[in-house]
Amino acid sequence: MILPRSFYRRSTVEVARDLLGKILVHGETEGRIVETEAYLGGNDLAAHSARGLTERTRVIFGPPGRAYVYLIYGMYECLNLVAEPNGKPGCVLLRALEPVAGIEVMQRRRPAARAVRDLARGPGRLTLAMGITRRLNGADVTRGRLTVRGDVPQEKFEIEVTPRIGIRHCADWPLRYLIKGNHYVSRA
DNA sequence: CAATAGATCATCT
DNA sequence: GATGATCTATTGC
Numbered sequence: 096m097i098l099p100r101s102f103y104r105r106s107t108v109e110v111a112r113d114l115l116g117k118i119l120v121h122g123e124t125e126g127r128i129v130e131t132e133a134y135l136g137g138n139d140l141a142a143h144s145a146r147g148l149t150e151r152t153r154v155i156f157g158p159p160g161r162a163y164v165y166l167i168y169g170m171y172e173c174l175n176l177v178a179e180p181n182g183k184p185g186c187v188l189l190r191a192l193e194p195v196a197g198i199e200v201m202q203r204r205r206p207a208a209r210a211v212r213d214l215a216r217g218p219g220r221l222t223l224a225m226g227i228t229r230r231l232n233g234a235d236v237t238r239g240r241l242t243v244r245g246d247v248p249q250e251k252f253e254i255e256v257t258p259r260i261g262i263r264h265c266a267d268w269p270l271r272y273l274i275k276g277n278h279y280v281s282r283a
Numbered sequence: 284c285a286a287t288a289g290a291t292c293a294t295c296t
Numbered sequence: 297g298a299t300g301a302t303c304t305a306t307t308g309c
Binding site for chain 1: 290291292293294295
Binding site for chain 3: 142188217
């Protein structure tokens with residue numbers, strides 16, 4: 096079962112938390128989401144949408160269940176999923192995956208990764224391993240080649256909440272969610 | 284193992 | 297013209 100639009104049409108925090116344990120699917124590659132971060136609307140200055148609606152941030156203000164893909168540091172791309180009802184900004188950054196399928200393809204796309212553990216551990220690595228590029232910016236994640244599957248037999252896990260990584264503004268806001276004890280998260 | 288320098292460009296000031 | 301929601305290789309303990 097692919098997660099429906101109603102899953103994403105909720106508060107960014109709820110979506111970020113509930114995405115843990117779900118399966119991100121792109122073509123033949125699949126990975127279990129083990130780490131996410133919420134980027135809110137309003138006064139969250141760490142979010143791209145904080146500066147208002149621009150050409151780049153248009154997707155974040157649009158309907159939920161879309162992909163927001165952008166280039167960071169001139170070199171790497173990051174994948175976000177848009178939350179909140181249409182018109183309200185909010186998105187969830189996917190930071191780490193536990194590879195589930197298409198592992199050989201991922202290894203080919205990430206020659207620098209020695210271990211399976213390093214294939215999608217970190218937002219830039221994740222997009223490389225999954226073959227996600229800016230071409231997918233604005234793509235509908237409830238249908239098509241890039242989706243999130245929800246019918247996963249959920250083993251029990253605890254959710255750990257920490258501050259977000261690698262930002263300057265609002266650096267102490269606890270908006271990073273990860274599966275406690277999972278070895279595929281981007282850092283302990 | 285920890286710290287750090289360098290790569291590189293779309294977006295916004 | 298400055299600035300990043302990063303990754304990798306390299307250096308130094």
